Amino acid sequence: MIQRLRSIIRKEFIQIRRDPRTLGLIIIIPVMQLFLLGYAATNDIRNVAMAVYDLDKSEESRSLVQAYSNAEYFQVIEYVSSEEELQTLIEYGDARVGLLIPPDYSHDLNAGQTAQIGFVIDGSDPSIAKTALSSAQLIGQAYGASIQEERLVRNGMGGINFQPVEVRTQVWYNPTLEDAYFMVPGIVGMVLFTLTSMVTANSIVRERERGTIEQLIVTPIRPWEMVLGKMVPYVILAFINTGEVLLIGSLWFGVPIRGSLLLVFGLSGVFLMTSLGIGLLASTIASTQQEAMMIVYMIFLPSVFLSGFFFPIQAMPKVLQWISYGIPLRYYMSIIRALLLKGVGLPAIQTDVTLLALFGLGLLIIASVRFRKRLD
Amino acid sequence: MTEKLLQVNSVSRSFGDLQAVKDLTMQVRGGEIFGLMGPDGAGKTTLMRIICGALLPDTGEVLVNGISMNKSPDQARSEIGYLSQRFSMYEDLTVLENLRFFAEVRGLAADVWRPRTLEILDFVGLGEFTGRLAGRLSGGMKQKLGLAASLVHRPRLLLLDEPTGGVDPVTRQDFWQLLIRLVREEHVGVLVSTPYMDEAVRCTYVGMMAAGSLVLEGPPSELRNALEGQILQLRGAPLLAWRRAAANLPDVLDIQVSGTYLHLRVAPGRARAVTRALKQLARERGLSLETLAPTDPLLEDVFNAAIVDHVSTEGLYQINGVQHD
Numbered sequence: 001m002i003q004r005l006r007s008i009i010r011k012e013f014i015q016i017r018r019d020p021r022t023l024g025l026i027i028i029i030p031v032m033q034l035f036l037l038g039y040a041a042t043n044d045i046r047n048v049a050m051a052v053y054d055l056d057k058s059e060e061s062r063s064l065v066q067a068y069s070n071a072e073y074f075q076v077i078e079y080v081s082s083e084e085e086l087q088t089l090i091e092y093g094d095a096r097v098g099l100l101i102p103p104d105y106s107h108d109l110n111a112g113q114t115a116q117i118g119f120v121i122d123g124s125d126p127s128i129a130k131t132a133l134s135s136a137q138l139i140g141q142a143y144g145a146s147i148q149e150e151r152l153v154r155n156g157m158g159g160i161n162f163q164p165v166e167v168r169t170q171v172w173y174n175p176t177l178e179d180a181y182f183m184v185p186g187i188v189g190m191v192l193f194t195l196t197s198m199v200t201a202n203s204i205v206r207e208r209e210r211g212t213i214e215q216l217i218v219t220p221i222r223p224w225e226m227v228l229g230k231m232v233p234y235v236i237l238a239f240i241n242t243g244e245v246l247l248i249g250s251l252w253f254g255v256p257i258r259g260s261l262l263l264v265f266g267l268s269g270v271f272l273m274t275s276l277g278i279g280l281l282a283s284t285i286a287s288t289q290q291e292a293m294m295i296v297y298m299i300f301l302p303s304v305f306l307s308g309f310f311f312p313i314q315a316m317p318k319v320l321q322w323i324s325y326g327i328p329l330r331y332y333m334s335i336i337r338a339l340l341l342k343g344v345g346l347p348a349i350q351t352d353v354t355l356l357a358l359f360g361l362g363l364l365i366i367a368s369v370r371f372r373k374r375l376d
Numbered sequence: 377m378t379e380k381l382l383q384v385n386s387v388s389r390s391f392g393d394l395q396a397v398k399d400l401t402m403q404v405r406g407g408e409i410f411g412l413m414g415p416d417g418a419g420k421t422t423l424m425r426i427i428c429g430a431l432l433p434d435t436g437e438v439l440v441n442g443i444s445m446n447k448s449p450d451q452a453r454s455e456i457g458y459l460s461q462r463f464s465m466y467e468d469l470t471v472l473e474n475l476r477f478f479a480e481v482r483g484l485a486a487d488v489w490r491p492r493t494l495e496i497l498d499f500v501g502l503g504e505f506t507g508r509l510a511g512r513l514s515g516g517m518k519q520k521l522g523l524a525a526s527l528v529h530r531p532r533l534l535l536l537d538e539p540t541g542g543v544d545p546v547t548r549q550d551f552w553q554l555l556i557r558l559v560r561e562e563h564v565g566v567l568v569s570t571p572y573m574d575e576a577v578r579c580t581y582v583g584m585m586a587a588g589s590l591v592l593e594g595p596p597s598e599l600r601n602a603l604e605g606q607i608l609q610l611r612g613a614p615l616l617a618w619r620r621a622a623a624n625l626p627d628v629l630d631i632q633v634s635g636t637y638l639h640l641r642v643a644p645g646r647a648r649a650v651t652r653a654l655k656q657l658a659r660e661r662g663l664s665l666e667t668l669a670p671t672d673p674l675l676e677d678v679f680n681a682a683i684v685d686h687v688s689t690e691g692l693y694q695i696n697g698v699q700h701d
Contacts, residue, residue: 007480011469018468018509211462215525217430218458219481220450 004221008229012203016233026199030191030241031248037187038180038253045131050074051095053086058106064117067143068099073135086120096122097132109147173341181256184249185336186309189329191241192268193275194300199234200279201292204371209288223371231276235269242268246340258343267335270357274328277363284370303329328363331356379406380442381455381533381565387426387436396422397433398588404533404565409555411579412569413679418585420569421461424537427567428458441532454482457526457564461537463518467511471502471521474510479528489528496524500554516547523554534558536568540575552578573676584679592682596675603673603681605647610638610654612665621657625650630680641677 016023050068054061068074077095080086089095100118108115119136123129174181204227207213216226242265249255257264278299286292305311306320307329313321324330331352338344346353382404389397396419404410412420425431427438429449438445440452465474472493479489497503500520505513510521519539526534536555540548552575559566568579576582576596583593592599612618618638622628627646632639642650647670658665 003483004481007477011466011473011477014473015466015468210467211460211464212466213464214430214460214462215458215464215478215522216481218428218453218456219478220453220483221481 001222001225005225005229008221008226009232012230012233015203016237026195026237026241027244029195030187030245033191034184034187034245034248034253037183038249045128046072047075048073048097048128048132049077049095051078051080051086051089051098052076052101053080053083053098054101055103056101056105060106060109061101064101064105064143065099068136068139071135071139073132073139090120090122093122096128097136112151178254180249180253181341182337184245184253184255185340186307186333187249188242188245188268188336189271189307189332190304190309191245192238192271192332193303193329194296195241196231196234196238196272197275197279197282197299198293198296199237200231200276201282201286201296202289203230203234204280204283205286205289205292224368227280227368227371235272235276238272239265239268255340256343257340259339259345263346264336264339267332267339267353267356270353270360271328271332271335273360274332274356274363277360277367280367280371281363284367303327306330307333309333328356328359331359380404381406381440382427382567383437383439384423384427385437385439387423387433387438389422389426389431389433395588397426399436400588400590402583402590402593404567406532406565407559407563408581409559409566409568409579411576411582412567412585413571413573413576413582414569414585415683416571419588420585421537423585424458424535424567424569428456428535429453454529455532457529457531457534459519459522459526459534459536459539461541463522465510465518465521465525468509470507470509471497471513472506474521475525475528478525482529484529492528492530493524496527499527499558500524515543516550519543519547519551520554523551527558530562532564534564534566534568536566538569538571540570540572548572548575573674573679576675576679582675584682586683592678599678600673600675603641603677605670606641606644606681607671607673607677608640608642608647608650609667609669609671610640610665611636611667612638612658612663614663617661617663621661621663622654625653627653630677630684632676632680639671639674639677641681 052065054065065076069076074097078089080089080098083100086095086098086100090098098118098120100120102116102118105115105117117140119140121129121132121136207216207226246257246264250257279296282292282295282299286295302323306313306316306324306327308324309329313324313330316324335349335352335356338349342348380403382402384400384402387397387400388395398419400419400423402410412423414420422431426433427440427445429438429445429452432446438452441455443452443455445452466477469477475493475497476489479493484492494503497506500523502517502520502524505517510518513521523536523539540551543551555566555568556578558564568575570576580595581593582596582599583590585591610618610622615633615636615638619631619633622631622638622640627643627650628640629643630641640650651668654668655665657663
């Protein structure tokens with residue numbers, strides 16, 4: 001039994017070595033994903049292109065524009081002289097927002113009245129628009145408050161605390177709100193999932209597709225020996241990938257690894273049971289490698305979107321939230337994020353761990369039962 | 377010579393409505409090459425797969441060297457070498473790596489499989505190619521590698537499922553030489569299925585399968601004798617007109633066209649009557665007749681006769697590859 005298992009594992013390793021292109025992809029893809037998602041998938045919005053239509057052209061209006069461009073959120077790209085021009089800039093996408101300062105701005109301000117300004121936002125990309133909207137309001141309010149304070153000082157009422165409540169925010173675990181902190185742990189989960197499920201499904205289906213299963217059938221190899229023998233090399237590769245992503249994540253993106261590495265790898269192993277199970281299950285349904293890929297992909301897509309990898313689960317409609325409970329990646333995402341960023345121990349994540357382990361066991365059992373039937 | 381290496385006892389197997397193997401019984405003895413003939417779809421591969429334990433029979437039993445395949449499959453399989461129709465070695469492993477893998481998973485220790493592997497590779501003529509990737513071998517060499525892998529654990533019974541399918545004639549010749557030597561030197565029993573009638577002559581015993589049953593079996597020479605005096609050879613022009621004319625005679629059971637000849641099988645004892653009728657037809661219709669004489673039956677005739685008879689008695693659909701007008 002041990003000899004058979006060893007022979008299968010050695011055979012798989014030889015086959016992996018003989019296919020350096022696939023091996024290369026397995027090593028490179030996680031790095032690519034890491035850099036792509038670490039940089040591209042960011043919600044940090046800075047330097048939104050802003051056009052200014054200043055009808056007042058006063059010292060006060062220039063100081064307002066200065067206040068907006070100081071905040072790094074907006075970058076003044078052009079001063080326009082008509083509303084049409086402003087519209088054209090936004091239509092062509094050269095500007096995302098427009099600041100309109102009416103001719104009586106400084107007059108109203110100096111008269112102690114409320115001065116109005118206009119702010120136009122291109123809403124075609126909601127995520128940019130939302131950030132622009134809230135920062136525009138925040139900057140405006142802050143600027144307004146500073147004018148108010150100035151007036152009070154001028155009127156000899158300085159030193160009075162004009163702000164009754166001050167909210168002092170403090171962000172834990174990711175104080176600078178780096179998106180990479182959020183993405184990198186997620187990428188670990190995605191890499192583990194894709195690599196193991198796709199490769200397992202493929203390598204089993206390949207035995208059938210190429211006819212080698214015919215010869216395996218007349219040997220005393222047990223189905224579970226074949227499955228285990230095939231999994232061992234890919235689990236090792238998956239752990240190498242995990243290390244790779246964590247290393248680059250912490251050295252390049254500065255993502256902290258606050259929890260215990262032992263726990264990270266151990267619980268990754270638990271998660272691997274689920275993705276191996278999915279791969280195995282796909283191999284019992286598919287008869288060609290292409291089919292196997294399609295099936296794994298079908299599971300992969302909802303897993304990525306409903307696991308909280310990109311979008312927060314709390315923001316989803318109730319139905320999707322319920323469905324997400326059936327997605328193993330969801331549990332792993334919250335486990336790995338908690339481990340890396342919060343540095344928690346097992347007690348804090350035990351519900352997720354338990355559910356993940358149950359999923360893994362269940363999937364493996366169902367898959368093995370089905371796998372046995374297909375061999376006969 | 378008389379030990380029964382394989383006993384198939386009343387084995388049946390269905391796939392849905394299709395009965396692929398029907399109550400089939402057969403034996404293979406040591407030193408025997410049992411040729412399993414029959415058209416595509418006759419159930420040869422299903423039978424092979426049942427014998428090697430890849431499929432379970434619905435009823436019946438398979439004994440390999442006296443060991444039941446149902447009860448102790450691993451022990452029974454250790455007596456079997458199986459060469460499937462499709463190439464079933466790993467193309468990305470070398471010749472030696474393939475043999476090592478299949479030897480090891482069958483539980484052979486290194487001091488056993490190493491010498492045995494080299495011996496077998498020399499035997500099949502792959503001794504120089506141990507380091508070559510299996511995928512880079514020619515069709516004939518692949519077949520030999522498959523044979524070597526199925527022999528590595530010294531099985532008593534060799535199952536070969538259409539081993540010469542898609543292989544060139546010279547390689548086929550080669551392969552059969554190997555097989556005959558193997559039976560002589562290692563005294564194994566061989567069960568070989570083949571769609572090629574000419575290969576049946578090389579077997580010591582042949583069985584004809586049609587629609588899931590063995591419809592005929594025996595040593596090739598005996599089988600041929602059974603049709604003695606029932607085969608006529610006709611050469612004339614136009615051949616097509618002759619064919620139509622002959623088909624109308626009730627005593628003509630089967631017509632095969634081979635080159636410029638018609639090969640006629642007639643009802644027992646009716647050869648003279650048919651000859652007379654054909655000669656009369658030649659006069660009446662002005663067909664030219666060069667030769668018309670009895671000839672030695674071929675195995676093809678025997679098999680065609682068996683299948684046509686079987687099909688007409690069982691009332692089955694027409695079987696692929698059999699012509700009967």
